[in-house]
Amino acid sequence: MLMVWTCCDQPLSLGGMALVLVLVLLLALWIDHGFGEPRTSLHPVVWIGLYLKIFGRMTVRFPPVLAFVLGALAWALGAVLTGVLAWGLQALVFWQLADFSAMPGLQSGVSAVVIALLMAWLLKSMLSWRMLHEEVSAVEAALRQSLDAGRERLSMLVSRDTSQLTASEVRESAIESLAENLNDSVVAPIFWFVLFGLPGAAIYRFANTADAMWGYRGVYRGEHWEWAGKWAARADDVLSWLPARLTALLLALLAGGLPIATLRAEAGKTPSPNSGWPMGAMALALEVSLRKSGVYTLNPTGRQPQASDLVAAQKYASNVVLALIPIALIAIALIANWGHA
Secondary structure, three states, rough: HHHHHOOOOOOHHHHHHHHHHHHHHHHHHHHHHHHHHHHOOOOHHHHHHHHHHHHHHOOOOOHHHHHHHHHHHHHHHHHHHHHHHHHHHHHHHHHHHHHHHOOHHHHHHHHHHHHHHHHHHHHHHHHHHHHHHHHHHHHHHHHOOOHHEEHHHHHHOOOOOOOOOHHHHHHHHHHHHHHHHHHHHHHHHHHHHHHHHHHHHHHHHHHHHHHHHHHHOEEOEEEEOOOOOOOOOHHHHHHHHHHHHHHHHHHHHHHHOOOOOHHHHHHHOOOOOOOOHHHHHHHHOEEEOOEEEEEEEEEOOOOOOOHHHHHHHHHHHHHHHHHHHHHHHHHHHHHHHHHOO
16 A cells, blocks of 8 residues: 555655645545535546446446446546546655755745645545535425425435435435445545545545446436446445445444444345445434335334434534544554554
């Protein structure tokens, strides 16, 4: 993993690179908190989505075996391009800072700061905590207006049909989405950034977006994605495996220590190998039942969620983010120290 932090010739000490990654992470979180999402036309994830949309249309119409092969190749090409671009920018930041440290000057200093800010902005684009928090709040605000308004607002957050959901089911879905996306949009990008720098976060975001756009079972919007999106779905499962369990562990600890055996049992009820972990932990922490009709019921002895439970879920998720920050900073320092050993 240290090789991904560095480039051809090591321009900075490992300690220097670790300091850069720490500052970039903190700055990215500050940008997210203060400014939220970039404009659509400037959002790197939107660019990733355009790539996936184009190649998805090209692969989904082929017979199963060929659709799988082409889908895997398109995924690999996109992941490589994403990772190389991110690695190139990160390497440029390290080189610019090395030049500045070797020969301090206004021009080299300004260049280093500008490129570091760009790196932080790109990392922020790979994670999204503020928007997730606001979207969940918007669902509850819409429910206060009417059930139909709540259903409509929820449909912007989830892919399931919301037209027949009760108010309690709308809240269940919002809490599930908050828990699942706490991993996908915050914990996992930071996890891979800690291990592999900006390329790690960028490739994870590509993989997660590919799963969201391609990873459907059967027919979706008139196209059969089972084979074209299979590689994307499995790749996201692999990359989300450890972060999902870390998310669940943090939720369990912040809830006062949930029994791991109980959490494992709840997580195993969902078809996904990963999403059940944060969703199960959130259900147990709130003492509510979360269900998807005909698919799973998490914490079946729990009560139906109320408005206060959405607020409590947001507090738990916020505390996970706050707890994750020092853990990530310490991990970066330990990786750098390990590299010196």
